[in-house]
Amino acid sequence: MRFGFFLGLAGKDAEALGFVILHGRRGTPMPPWREHLSEGEARWIVEQLQKGFPK
Numbered sequence: 001m002r003f004g005f006f007l008g009l010a011g012k013d014a015e016a017l018g019f020v021i022l023h024g025r026r027g028t029p030m031p032p033w034r035e036h037l038s039e040g041e042a043r044w045i046v047e048q049l050q051k052g053f054p055k
């Protein structure tokens, strides 16, 4: 887990972040998580990250 990437997520578009969680980012080490997470769970993760988790 690369927590450094989560710094400064508060100002980003929540829908776009949820999309990255589910589909990954091609050409980067960010893998897709859609086999493991529902859309609702991805949304919940985005909410936590934008609130400042992890500290």
Ligand code: HEM
Residues within 6 Å of the ligand: 001, 002, 005, 009, 012, 017, 018, 020, 021, 025, 028, 029, 030, 031, 033, 045
């Ligand atoms: C549950 C686990 C994970 C979650 C929730 C997660 C979430 C995210 C999110 C939301 C972004 C977008 C950040 C942004 O647009 O500013 C991102 C980017 C990224 N993640 Fe993850 N990630 C996870 C696991 C991982 C793992 C295991 C790796 C690598 C081994 C990884 C590597 C990356 C990288 C390299 C990026 C930047 C991609 C780019 O250059 O655009 N992530 N991640």
